[in-house]
Every structure is written in C-alpha cells, then in structure tokens.
Amino acid sequence: MKEKLESLLSRVQNPLTHKSITDDKLLIGISPDEKPVIELKAGGDKKWQLAIEAQLRTLASKEGIAPDGFKFKWSEAKPEVTKQGPVSRPQRSIPGVKKVIAIASGKGGVGKSTVSVNLASTLQQMGKKVGLMDADIYGPSIGKMLGLYGRQQLDVRDDRITPVEKFGLKLMSFSFLVDEGQPIVWRGPMLGKAVEQFLYDMNWGELDYLIIDLPPGTGDTQLSLAQLVQTDGAIIVTTPQSVALLDAGRAVAMFEQVNIPILGVVENMSEFICSHCGKPNHIFSRGGGSRLAASSESVLLGQIPLVEDAMAAAEKGEIAVYKNKNKKIEPVVDAFTHIAQNVASLLER
Ligand SMILES: Nc1ncnc2c1ncn2[C@@H]1O[C@H](COP(=O)(O)OP(=O)(O)OP(=O)(O)O)[C@@H](O)[C@H]1O
Numbered sequence: 001m002k003e004k005l006e007s008l009l010s011r012v013q014n015p016l017t018h019k020s021i022t023d024d025k026l027l028i029g030i031s032p033d034e035k036p037v038i039e040l041k042a043g044g045d046k047k048w049q050l051a052i053e054a055q056l057r058t059l060a061s062k063e064g065i066a067p068d069g070f071k072f073k074w075s076e077a078k079p080e081v082t083k084q085g086p087v088s089r090p091q092r093s094i095p096g097v098k099k100v101i102a103i104a105s106g107k108g109g110v111g112k113s114t115v116s117v118n119l120a121s122t123l124q125q126m127g128k129k130v131g132l133m134d135a136d137i138y139g140p141s142i143g144k145m146l147g148l149y150g151r152q153q154l155d156v157r158d159d160r161i162t163p164v165e166k167f168g169l170k171l172m173s174f175s176f177l178v179d180e181g182q183p184i185v186w187r188g189p190m191l192g193k194a195v196e197q198f199l200y201d202m203n204w205g206e207l208d209y210l211i212i213d214l215p216p217g218t219g220d221t222q223l224s225l226a227q228l229v230q231t232d233g234a235i236i237v238t239t240p241q242s243v244a245l246l247d248a249g250r251a252v253a254m255f256e257q258v259n260i261p262i263l264g265v266v267e268n269m270s271e272f273i274c275s276h277c278g279k280p281n282h283i284f285s286r287g288g289g290s291r292l293a294a295s296s297e298s299v300l301l302g303q304i305p306l307v308e309d310a311m312a313a314a315e316k317g318e319i320a321v322y323k324n325k326n327k328k329i330e331p332v333v334d335a336f337t338h339i340a341q342n343v344a345s346l347l348e349r
C-alpha cells in the first residue's frame, strides 16, 4: 500500500509548478499503518492542498484503493498563495444555501446540462439537499431533461417563487415561465435581473448545494453570476479533444478574471462505450481533461463515458443516474459517484 501510494504520488502534479509531487520533493513520508497517513509539505493554500488530495484520490480509486483508505497531513505551513483578479468578489450569499457551484464550458453541447442534472442527483442520493438552477436563458434544457415540459405551475408565497420539486431536487428554469417552443426575448440588462431573481427571489430553503447550469461560453450570464453571488467554485466541462480545450481554456480564464475559483474539470464523452459490444473507443482523443486541469491549476474531477442509453434517458425526461437499473448506464453512474465524492471532499472542509 505504502509503495503503491508512493508511486501514485509521482503521477500527482503540483498545480503551481506543473511538476510532480515527487519531483518537487513535497513528500515527507508515508506511515506504514493500515490506513496510511501521507505527510506532505504545505506549499500553497487550502485549495492547492485539496487539488493535490483529489488527484491522488482519483488515481488511487483507479488502482482499487478506497478514496478514504488513507489520510493526509500537511506540515510546515507556508503563507497562503492566493490569486487576486481585477474584480472583487461579492459577499452576498443566498440565505440557507451552503455552497453554490456553477457548471460551465467554453463551447456548447459538451454536456453541461447533463453534468448539472446527474451531479445534482448523485449528491442528492448521497443525502445532500440540492437545488438546480437553469441559468441558460436562451436555451433552457433542464426542464426537458427532467420531463417538465413547457410552462409549469409555480407556487408564489410572500413574493417568492417556490422551486419545482422532482426526483428529490429543487428546480428552477426559464422554461418554467414560458410556453414550450415560445422564443425568449429577454436581452442584455434584463438578463442580469433575471439571474438575480432566480437566485434571491426564490424559496430555495435549506440547501447543501445549489448547482447552476450556465449557458455555453463567456457571456453576460456568467458575468452577472459573478457579480451577484458568492460562488464557491466553477466546474468546467470539456470533451477531450484539443479544439474543445481551447474554448474551455477561455472559460477558465474568464472565471479567474472574475475571481470565481475553478473547482475542477469534468471530461465528458471521454470514451464511447459501444451499446452492442460494450467496448470503449476513444473517438474524441484522450487526455484533454487532465491537460486542462493542469493548465488551470485545478483537478480532474472525473471522466464520463459517452453512453447512448444515458442520452436516451435524458430524452425521456429521466435522470440517467437516478433509480436506473439499466446495466449499460453503470459506467456513467460510477463516473458521477466519483465526481460527486470529489466535489464534496473539495467543498466540505
Ligand atoms: N456522456 C454522455 N453520454 C451520452 N450522451 C450524452 C453525454 N453527455 C451529453 N450527452 C448528450 O449530448 C447532448 C448535449 O448535452 P447537454 O445538453 O448536456 O450539453 P450542454 O453543454 O448543456 O449543451 P448547451 O451548450 O446547448 O447547453 C444531449 O443530448 C445529452 O443527452
């Protein structure tokens, strides 16, 4: 176990130097206990430490070592390394909501909404209270993905909208306000107002997580969000090929500019699992997610395979990871379990 952890640490990257933990001589030692304690030199802030821990947990779980089969100890704490961007972060938060996570991408169609819905559901099944807000005004898709087609009957109390509840999640989407197929004509400044109302004029109640599904790119909604609410982290969704990474890199840069920390990268459509033979095929090349994680000084939270039945679930208004007995979807369920555990361990300490 000790040797295995040591060799895995040589594959863990220091997010600040892009060299391995071993090359940077950060490893002080590993205790030979049944549940080893890995002692490392503290050379960065809390987020930096968590980024390293998450990388090792990811590698370890691939080797069959349980993510909680070992512990970390950080020694010789150095002054915190923090990045200061030009925009000061808002202090405003939503009463009762513990953590706000934004799901973003550089380009469209990479699976943000899929990640939002399935991550929300996985966290909910882990016992968390989860809200999901669809901030994609021009192309809201959360409603359709959850079988809530078109306008919904919304309960308004004390001038606050009660979110729609389904699959154990609290939901709000622009599609709940308009008839299906109706064009949405809000523009510019109204957009910021709309995002503000979705955050603050809602009865979200007590939530462990509010997950916000953003539209693609680096536009007004993202900036409104940054100005309106204290966001604990953004998850960047990308596909593995380098063209997608260029766009994803722009999204990372934007979040850094507005001082929203990048929680990590989710690589979607990492491999295609054939629905006939079950064999994986890397149709979109490999390794993009981890490259983006390294360049954004964050972590690869997980990789999701492309599975036809997962898409079919969304088409039917079902959540792939929710009470789904379909064996073919299992790799997707596993991927989201892993991602949700990483997200929880990054945010809940
Ligand atoms: N891992 C996957 N396996 C199978 N299908 C997937 C997977 N990820 C996404 N899809 C499908 O790909 C399509 C696009 O995904 P999704 O709507 O989540 O992307 P998006 O990034 O939110 O798009 P947009 O930029 O338009 O908001 C959907 O039909 C979805 O069901």
Ligand SMILES: [Mg+2]
Pocket (backbone or CB within 6 Å): 112, 113, 114, 136, 141, 213, 214
């Ligand atoms: Mg979407």
